[in-house]
Amino acid sequence: MGKSHEKLLNNLEGLRKGAGLTQQELSESAEVSRKSINAIENGVYVPSTVLALKIARTLNCSVEGLFRLP
Amino acid sequence: MTFFKRFLVLFISGAVQVFFATYLLLELLGLSLGWHLAYHNIMFVPGILIFLGSGYLTVSYYFFSDEKANNSLYDEFTAVRYYKLGAAGYAINGIGIFILYSIQDWSNWNFELANNMIYQIAAFAWLVFGVLMVWFSMGDYKESKSG
Numbered sequence: 001m002g003k004s005h006e007k008l009l010n011n012l013e014g015l016r017k018g019a020g021l022t023q024q025e026l027s028e029s030a031e032v033s034r035k036s037i038n039a040i041e042n043g044v045y046v047p048s049t050v051l052a053l054k055i056a057r058t059l060n061c062s063v064e065g066l067f068r069l070p
Numbered sequence: 071m072t073f074f075k076r077f078l079v080l081f082i083s084g085a086v087q088v089f090f091a092t093y094l095l096l097e098l099l100g101l102s103l104g105w106h107l108a109y110h111n112i113m114f115v116p117g118i119l120i121f122l123g124s125g126y127l128t129v130s131y132y133f134f135s136d137e138k139a140n141n142s143l144y145d146e147f148t149a150v151r152y153y154k155l156g157a158a159g160y161a162i163n164g165i166g167i168f169i170l171y172s173i174q175d176w177s178n179w180n181f182e183l184a185n186n187m188i189y190q191i192a193a194f195a196w197l198v199f200g201v202l203m204v205w206f207s208m209g210d211y212k213e214s215k216s217g
Contacts (some may be wrong), residue, residue, distance in 0.1 A: 028138060035213040036147035045147055 005043040010067050013041045017060050029058040071130040071143060077211035079123040084203030087116040098190045116200075151209065155202045166194045181203035 016037075018027050023041075026033040027060060039045035040055075047055070056063045090113060096102060107113070131140060168192050175183060 012156040027142065032143040032145040033147065033214070036145050039213075045150070048146055051129055058095060 005046050007068050007070070008043075008046050009070055010040060010043065012037070012055065012066055015061060015066060016041075019059050021059075026055065026058060030054040071127070071135045071138060073143065073211055073214035075130075075205045076127065076143065077208055079126060080203050080207035080210075083116070083119045083123045084200050084205075084207060086119055087196060088194030088204060090116050091193050092201050095180065095190065095193040095197055096184060116196075122178045148210065151206065155206050159198050162198050163195050166189055170194060 002066070008068070014043055016023070021029075023034045023037045027037045030051060031054060036045065036047070036051070037055075040047050052063050052067060083095070093107070094113075097106075134142075170187060175189055
């Protein structure tokens with residue numbers, strides 16, 4: 001697990017790097033800004049359900065694989 | 071539209087608004103700096119900038135920007151930043167209006183003082199949202215570059 005929000009642990013950075021994507025590439029696939037991806041990875045921001053699903057689809061994993069409750 | 075262009079539009083509009091609102095509020099509170107605007111029609115400038123700036127942002131969103139750029143510029147993280155600053159603005163305005171009410175001379179209340187208080191409230195709200203616009207523009211651009 002990477003740096004996480006107090007209410008949501010995330011593994012986004014590891015999965016993104018594992019998929020060989022930059023923040024910019026992931027943000028374009030998920031239709032958000034790069035800073036949103038950065039904010040999620042650093043535990044600054046908890047994404048909406050739609051954004052979480054888009055990220056999961058891009059990384060070909062489940063939302064539960066990306067995020068979990070502390 | 072890019073993050074830098076949006077920064078420029080919002081920062082310039084906000085900074086001009088802060089300048090005029092501060093000037094007006096100081097005048098209304100009797101804290102004049104001993105310097106006065108010679109040409110008062112210039113007070114329309116911040117309003118015109120807001121009108122043109124918001125028009126430019128709207129037109130660029132619908133007509134001069136592709137979907138990829140719009141997805142990046144107007145995503146949910148930006149919306150959250152906007153909502154948070156808007157909420158802070160309303161809270162600060164509430165406190166400010168309370169203070170402005172508190173400092174009025176109610177023992178000699180008349181229409182002139184009432185009119186002056188309304189202007190004070192308007193100038194204060196104008197100042198608060200100008201500061202927040204500058205704040206938003208700087209944070210938004212900084213994040214687009216580094217985080």
